Amino acid sequence: MAFVSPLGNYETLAATCLIDAGVLSARIKAVEAAKTASIESSGPQTTQEVKKLQLQLFESAQALLQAVTPPEYTLTQGLSASIMDLTAFRYISRWEVAKGVPAEGSVTYKDLATRLKVDESQMKRILRYAMTRQVFIETPTGEVAHTQASLLLLQGGISTLNRYSTNRGFPIASSFNEALEKWGHGSQEPNETAFNIFKGTDLAMFDYYEKNPSYATDFHQVMSFFTKTAPLSHDHIKKAFDWSSLSFSTVVDVGGSLGHCSLAILETNPTVTCIVQDLPQIITKATDPSTSIVPEHLSKRISFQTHSFWDPQPVSADVYFMRMIFHDWPLKYSKKILHALLQGMKPGARLLIMDYVTLPYGKLSLADERRMRIRDLQMAVMHNALERDEGEWRQLFAETDSRLRLVEIRTPPGSALSLIEVVLDAAIETKTEVESVVPESVQEKPQPIGIVSQYMVPQAA
Ligand SMILES: C[S@@+](CC[C@H](N)C(=O)[O-])C[C@H]1O[C@@H](n2cnc3c(N)ncnc32)[C@H](O)[C@@H]1O
Secondary structure, eight states: OOOOOOOOOHHHHHHHHHHHHHHHHHHHHHHHHHHHTTOOOOTHHHHHHHHHHHHHHHHHHHHHHHHHSOHHHHHTHHHHHHHHHHHHHHHHHHTTHHHHSOSSSEEOHHHHHHHHTSOHHHHHHHHHHHHTTTSSEEOTTSOEEOOHHHHHTTSHHHHHHHHHIIIIIHHHHTTHHHHHHHHOTTOOOTTSSHHHHHHTOSSOHHHHHHHOHHHHHHHHHHHHHHHTSGGGOHHHHHHHSOGGGOSSOEEEEETOTTSHHHHHHHHHOTTOEEEEEEOHHHHHHHHSTTTOOOOGGGGGGEEEEEOOTTSOOOOOOSEEEEESOGGGSOHHHHHHHHHHHHTTOOTTOEEEEEEOEEOOTTSSOHHHHHHHHHHHHHHHHHHSOOOEEHHHHHHHHHHHOTTEEEEEEEOOTTOSSEEEEEEEOOOSOOOOTTOOSOOHHHHHSOOOOOOOOSOOOOSOO
């Protein structure tokens, strides 16, 4: 007898949709009424509120849809749809179809095909499929017009992400099985991945990017797009830790890219200085006046240093900040990063890791659960890495060095990332890199319970 997942009964799920729909409609009506009466409706805040309610309804509807989806659908028709979504979006992105359609009004298939220099019949079939996903629409006179979704393809961030997902993400992920066949199951080597099969390279992804900076551009654009989304907003960096408690401290931002996180930290405390470390290509970009993102008023308190986190940490600082670094690396390599960092850390120094902390299966809404699992698999196919739960974070610290004490895990409301605060205790013994067994002293030592409060996940990362 198959296990039927407890998704709740149909009436409850449908009632939730009805309530959410009612609240959303009422809010939209109130906003419209305020506009008609020329009453000041509070602008972006109102738009945000409506979006939030729309998202709530979308999530309730997904839960209902999931409950009523026939079991065979996901494995058959649903799968065919996923394949054709990717095929159509890949075509649309490659031949920049969105740019050929006027933002207002419509265009005939013939004129559009001529504009794009493609075959009209092929294009029409692709677009008619995409229309089933609300991307473009056919007007009553048989012409092509934009929908809200297709218009988004004219925006930098979303079109870059769409191009990256269809051209890179999809072909890379589809090589996952080949990577396992070639290198075996459970490899922890970052150069034995689906990415390596896809590119035919023996370089790990970030090393490949260092050697092929133009190829890396898309990735960095996608990262910068994600950083602007609410769940990865810099505000969470400011709120996750009491930066004002630091006095004339130096923060080393390891793998800090162009320094965007450090800039957020600097804004919280005028006595703090930051050193951003990253690979040579990135530091060149960060310090080149034409690509630097550092505003004049913060330039005296931030510096950049070429440093690979595989090498001993050259700076002895009060605080080390590492955001979205460890999720790119499996246990074996994360331990190596920590060992190299420990070379520069003095007792009492703090390591602030801002990264994902996954929750046990089933603790999140279906939509959030799915987003979390997507990210985890992205790490698997790109790097043989993973998103960690609290136990896996504890394991990483305990297996690296018994002096690394996890103080607390905090998740600011609305943040996809948690702040994991770790202190280097003054202690007796440092484990060597080759040892991987958790020593008895650590097993017996009561660990503080981490606080994983509100947990939200972004669209992807
Ligand atoms: C996922 S990005 C995170 C960037 C930034 N910390 C943030 O939160 O947006 C990973 C960063 O690690 C850097 N990186 C990769 N390998 C590195 C290495 N060996 N040493 C230092 N930085 C490295 C990459 O260049 C990139 O900037």
